Amino acid sequence: MATPSPQLEAALASFAASGASQDQVAQLRGALVADPKLMQQFDQEAIAGHLRGFALQAANSSTPNLTGTYNIQSGVVTLPAIGIQSTGTVANSDLRASLQVQQMSIAFARSAYQDAARTSHPVTQDMVDNLQSTINGSPFLADEVKKAATTIDQSDGQRPKRAQLEAFGFLGPGMAAGGTYDGGNKIMNLPPLGLQSSSATNLHGRFNDRDMTFVLGHEIQHSFNHASKAQATQKFLSDVEAQSKVRGPIHDYTDELRAYIQAGREDEAKAEIAGWNALLSQQQRINPHAGLKAMQATQIDRVNDFVTTNPLTGVAAGKQGLTFNQDGSLSQTSGNIAAMGHHYFDRPSPLYSQPGQRPVGIGEHRNAMGALQPTADYPNYYGTWGIEQILQAEDRANVMYQGARPQVTIDMAALGLKEHLIENEGLDRGVNKSPFPYQDTSTRPPTLHHFDHTQDGSVNPAHDHTYVPVVPSAPAATGSLGPDDPAHPDHRMLEQIRSGVRKIDESVGKPYDDMSERVSRSLLAVCKDNREAYPAAGDRSLADNALSRVDHVVMGKTGNVFAVEGRLDDPAHRRVHV
Structure with a gap:
């Protein structure tokens, strides 16, 4: 069995010196020794000088402490009283869970974030305090965070398998969102400014404990949804791969995208319900009778996806399709999930919302000045990745x-x-x-x-992150569109040429790019009127020498690219080149 390093032993000794009994020290030591990975993490922090002691929440403290706190300057982790028993040497599950959360807190406190100019800054005590006070201020949220930090993701591909939540991190400056959960790395990413208090020295800080409570509750639910969401994503990728190989005239991806987006809708709806429950728990810690009206009084915009006010009576009521429990909480029922999918996931983009609708803008779009100006709604946010996989x-x-x-x-x-x-x-x-x-x-x-x-x-x-509109062109006299149009008589030949050029690109490790497209279109032109291939022809028509199809596209030794109709070994084949 591994033993603590001298530095971690010193931190344990400080716990005894702070007034903890021998039994309580034994509980703390036992919780660490029982989990080799956790003890190694605390060992590393102690050796680095980041962890210098443990303390127990004071009996007369009125500050909520359900998962522990960490102070950067002192290097002390203050454990919640509920996790340490007055007698006995065996650690309970709550102490083990709190230690997991505090390990993440120490790592978070020693990390850095990037501002809008992509300049790195160290995490401040203010940011650590705001994160920890938010978690500790909502019993529901505290329980969910501890559960995620100690629940092994059985679908995890790494060995040993990891917990649902392993770290806190930051959103990058190019992303607009309240937060994200990275299931691949088991990290909850949060907006830096959302954890910073507004002050005379930091006018951009926008920490709001109510909003952050909702965000954390929302994102932690994504960790519990991760396995089923990953399964749906894998099915989408498998179905797309199969569809892409079908030898037929049409590849219709509507059904594949519908299933993938619906999986996202259910994932987000469940997360919203968890966010509501986290915020309600925070409000009921302050006022045990808090309900829909108290939730509206938080003035958190997210609450408006759940509650509406009768304009005649002023009475707060749940939105259509939602069934609240007697205490105001929401269960993860199929009816509630479907209703939240409509009220939240289906909200329109700011670019397409109608009067009376609640728009939502997320994602990476930037305006002409380079500033974030998100325009994606949820179907298109998810749909963008889905379309990328299809193409x-x-x-x-x-x-x-x-x-x-x-x-x-x-x-x-x-x-x-x-x-x-x-x-x-x-x-x-x-x-x-x-x-x-x-x-x-x-x-x-x-x-x-x-x-x-x-x-x-x-x-x-x-x-860059901007819609490329269709540039209208004057129609030809026949009224036909260009060869990109499947109805155009040259469309099939252009696709034959593109396929051949793409194979040449792949053979030399080159992507099909703008130059490839220009070569393809140039070949199409000479296939239809191959005068340049026969400069001695003068003014006589070469229609009889035009190609009717392209069976091969080959690169010549001198750099010319040939389009060939017929077998390459047939002396009677037709060919043109550019």
Whole structure:
């Protein structure tokens, strides 16, 4: 059995010196020794000088302490009285859970965050105090945090398996959200300014204990939802992979996206319910009779997704579909989850909200000045990632059907998706950054659109997290659209050429990019009127020499690219080059 380092032994000795009994010291020591990983973490903090002692919450203290507190300057962890028994040497589960939370608190206190200019700053005691007082101020939240910190995620791929929550971290400066849960790293990320108190020396601080309570309750629920959400995500990826390989004229991804977005809707709805319960618990600690009216009095905007006021009577009432328990809490029933999915997840983007609706803006969109101005609603926030996976799967599969790639179709309106919001959010096309054509089947007939790469400015600096609108062009005399349109007579040949050029790119480890697209379109032009391939032809027509299809695209030794109709070993094959 591992033993504490001399530095950790000194911290344990300070606990005895602070007035703890021998039994209480034995409980603390036993809780650490029983968990080798936890003791190693505390050992490291003690050796680094970050942990110098333990103390027990004073009996006459009126400050809530349900999970413990940590002071950066003294290096002392103050344990909650409920976790230490007056007699006995065996540690209870509450002490073990509080130690897990305090290990995260010490690590958080020694971390750093980035401001809007991406300058790093160390975490302050104010930020630590605000985080810990928020957790300690809500019995429901404190229990959920301790539960997440001690519940092993059985779906975790790492060995040994990790707990649902292992650390607190920060949102980056390029993200607008109340908080996020990173299931891959088991980290809850919070906004730096949201943990900073407003003061004369920090006018940008916006800590609000009520809002932070709701956020923490919301995000901690995501940790409990993680396994089922990960399972739904894996099914989505498997279904997309299968669809991308179907050899047929149409690849319709509406159903795959619908299932993925619905999994997100349920995940977010459950998290909102947990946020409500955390805030209600905080209010009922202050006033045991607090209910819907008291929740409205918190003036937290999030409460408006749950409660409405009768304009005639002024009486607060739950929103349609929600069934509150007698104490005002909400259970995770199917009816409540469905109702919260509607009241929260389905709120519209600020760009599309109608009078009387409650808009929501999340994500990474920036305005022309580079400042965050989030425009995504939840369906499009989730949909952006889903679309990225579909386009990348299509590029990997590169299926050809009757000489052309299948049409990708999506019923955008049925899913609540808007290309405008998706490209504003920052669509990552992956290695292949060329615009991707798709048919929006929510119109009759379906409408041709393109998804553009907007995750950064690598294609065009003006496209960074910005919608790329369709540039209207004058229609040809026949009224037909360009060869990107599946109805255009040259569309199939263009897809045949693109497929061949993409294979050349892949053979040399190069992505299909703007240059690849220019080569493809140039080849299409000479396939239809290959005059440049035969400069001695003069003015006579070369229509008889035009290609009717492209079976191969090959790179010549001199750098020319050839489009070939027929077998490569057939002397009678037709070919053109650029």
